[in-house]
Amino acid sequence: MNPWTDLGLVDLGDALLDRQIIGEDGTVVGKVDDLELRAEGGTYVVDALLVGPEALADRLGGPAGKLLRRIGRGFRARAPQRIPLNAIRRIEPAIVVTTAVAQATNSPSEDWLRRRIIGRIPGARRASR
Amino acid sequence: MNKRLLAVTLGILTAVGGFVDIGDLVESGVVGARYGMAMVWVTVLGVLGICVYADMSGRIVAVSGRPVFDLIRERLGPRMALLNLAGSFLITLLTVCAEIGGVAIVIELASGVDRLVWVLPIGVLIWLVVWRVGFERMETGFGLGGLAIGVFAVAVFFLHPDWSSLGAQVAGFAPPPDQALPTYAYHAVALFASAMTPYEVFFFSSGGVEEGWTVKDLPVQRANVLLGFPLGGLLALAVMACAATVLFPAGIDVTQVSQVVLPVTLALGTAGLVIVLIGIFAATFGAALETGLSSGYMLAQYFGWDWGKRRAPRNAARFHLTVGAGLLLAVLVVQTGLDPVGLTEISLIFSAVALPLTYLPVLIVANDREYLGEHANRRFSNAVGVVMLVVIAVAALAAVPLLIFTGAGQ
Numbered sequence: 001m002n003p004w005t006d007l008g009l010v011d012l013g014d015a016l017l018d019r020q021i022i023g024e025d026g027t028v029v030g031k032v033d034d035l036e037l038r039a040e041g042g043t044y045v046v047d048a049l050l051v052g053p054e055a056l057a058d059r060l061g062g063p064a065g066k067l068l069r070r071i072g073r074g075f076r077a078r079a080p081q082r083i084p085l086n087a088i089r090r091i092e093p094a095i096v097v098t099t100a101v102a103q104a105t106n107s108p109s110e111d112w113l114r115r116r117i118i119g120r121i122p123g124a125r126r127a128s129r
Numbered sequence: 130m131n132k133r134l135l136a137v138t139l140g141i142l143t144a145v146g147g148f149v150d151i152g153d154l155v156e157s158g159v160v161g162a163r164y165g166m167a168m169v170w171v172t173v174l175g176v177l178g179i180c181v182y183a184d185m186s187g188r189i190v191a192v193s194g195r196p197v198f199d200l201i202r203e204r205l206g207p208r209m210a211l212l213n214l215a216g217s218f219l220i221t222l223l224t225v226c227a228e229i230g231g232v233a234i235v236i237e238l239a240s241g242v243d244r245l246v247w248v249l250p251i252g253v254l255i256w257l258v259v260w261r262v263g264f265e266r267m268e269t270g271f272g273l274g275g276l277a278i279g280v281f282a283v284a285v286f287f288l289h290p291d292w293s294s295l296g297a298q299v300a301g302f303a304p305p306p307d308q309a310l311p312t313y314a315y316h317a318v319a320l321f322a323s324a325m326t327p328y329e330v331f332f333f334s335s336g337g338v339e340e341g342w343t344v345k346d347l348p349v350q351r352a353n354v355l356l357g358f359p360l361g362g363l364l365a366l367a368v369m370a371c372a373a374t375v376l377f378p379a380g381i382d383v384t385q386v387s388q389v390v391l392p393v394t395l396a397l398g399t400a401g402l403v404i405v406l407i408g409i410f411a412a413t414f415g416a417a418l419e420t421g422l423s424s425g426y427m428l429a430q431y432f433g434w435d436w437g438k439r440r441a442p443r444n445a446a447r448f449h450l451t452v453g454a455g456l457l458l459a460v461l462v463v464q465t466g467l468d469p470v471g472l473t474e475i476s477l478i479f480s481a482v483a484l485p486l487t488y489l490p491v492l493i494v495a496n497d498r499e500y501l502g503e504h505a506n507r508r509f510s511n512a513v514g515v516v517m518l519v520v521i522a523v524a525a526l527a528a529v530p531l532l533i534f535t536g537a538g539q
Contacts, residue, residue: 013206017203018202018203018206018207018210019203020195020199020433021433028433028434028435028436029433030432030433030434031202031432031433051433056207056432059207060207060208060211064211093193093195093499093500094194094195107434107447109447110434110435110446110447113446113447113450114443114444114446117446117450118442118443118446118449118450119443119446121260121442123260123261123442124441124442124443125441125443126441127263127438127439127440127441128259128260128261128262128263128264128438128439129262129263129266
């Protein structure tokens with residue numbers, strides 16, 4: 001499902017980049033850190049949203065980008081996560097994707113911290129009341 | 130109806146008690162002792178500014194469901210937003226240090242045991258509240274506790290000040306003839322920053338998400354801001370008036386938190402001292418929580434992590450790691466034994482430098498009709514917002530030169 005079929009020009013930087021991505025069930029996925037483009041017949045087609053420190057690092061450049069890439073590598077995130085464009089349900093202004101895709105797009109650093117540190121502290125399973 | 134009224138009253142009282150933190154306390158005391166009531170206009174200006182911008186960020190959250198920092202990256206791009214994040218994050222950590230220092234000194238005043246003994250236990254206690262206590266309970270508890278600072282207002286009357294001379298100082302604006310203008314300007318910048326501390330906007334808007342505000346909550350939220358913050362500003366002025374009545378005529382400069390509290394003890398005895406220490410404890414501890422959480426909010430919202438106290442910590446692991454690490458760092462800094470008053474002043478001056486970073490994006494997003502629709506800024510909000518932004522820019526540019534030139538306000 002492509003939400004832009006009936007629109008004219010779309011500024012990708014404004015409409016997609018750096019927006020928050022969430023699942024239909026409210027799962028927080030991340031930001032649109034970059035876009036994956038595919039060359040097709042002399043033009044480019046947006047294939048997927050990219051999420052992850054490596055994708056953001058490429059856009060930041062400089063020492064900050066380098067640091068971010070190093071941190072990403074520390075958590076063994078090799079390539080950024082891809083969210084195919086057809087997983088997008090609506091834009092409101094956060095980008096809402098299907099629950100299945102949202103839950104499949106996990107963050108290596110979050111998983112590692114959950115398993116090794118935060119999840120081991122007593123009370124980590126209970127929201128504060 | 131009665132229940133609703135109660136909720137509104139509770140919200141306003143929480144805002145009043147939550148307004149004052151170590152920055153307001155110390156700087157209002159310092160300024161009152163040095164210049165009498167001549168800087169009332171600065172506090173009034175600062176309160177006006179925080180009201181306008183808190184109202185904007187409240188609207189942004191209620192309408193879009195997204196906190197302010199979340200939108201900064203979208204609007205400014207990842208590089209500018211990262212610069213903004215780095216500045217705001219460091220200032221907020223510095224403020225955490227100042228607040229923890231404040232809590233420690235209050236416990237020292239109450240117990241007589243040196244403040245450095247208390248730093249680590251305080252850090253652990255703050256972390257436990259972050260880990261365990263729900264958002265609304267935390268805010269209401271410490272906000273209401275902070276109301277005890279109102280004892281400063283009672284003390285002013287019991288001190289029987291010469292009201293006409295206090296009034297003349299308020300109308301005088303200018304520093305007393307024996308005081309240098311640059312030092313006056315330095316303290317004006319610090320006092321202004323104490324009212325407009327940047328973390329307040331991040332915390333306020335993230336808190337709106339934690340409490341699940343919608344457009345329906347806008348009137349209540351507006352009442353909280355437009356009544357709560359000015360009343361909180363009055364508490365800061367009461368601190369200033371106490372210092373102006375007792376310390377200013379005696380020519381005593383405030384170098385310790387105990388001197389800020391002294392007028393209350395003179396007026397109301399031990400009972401007054403007990404109440405004021407409870408109030409300052411609640412206010413600084415509450416502010417330490419707010420700043421500690423804010424450091425996590427900022428980072429999480431820039432990178433798009435899950436965050437907040439409404440999630441189980443294991444589902445917001447990166448957020449909780451950030452908050453915990455920030456608190457640990459702050460505890461280590463305070464443990465080195467830095468002077469709490471000096472630490473507070475430095476945190477205020479660097480907050481002043483970072484003010485435009487915080488408030489310009491709020492103004493930009495509040496004008497964005499894609500997010501806010503009919504709730505976007507009207508002419509009045511924009512006019513006041515832009516005027517305040519000019520004041521903020523002047524304060525930011527002047528802050529560091531004044532710091533160097535006056536030798537930190539000596």
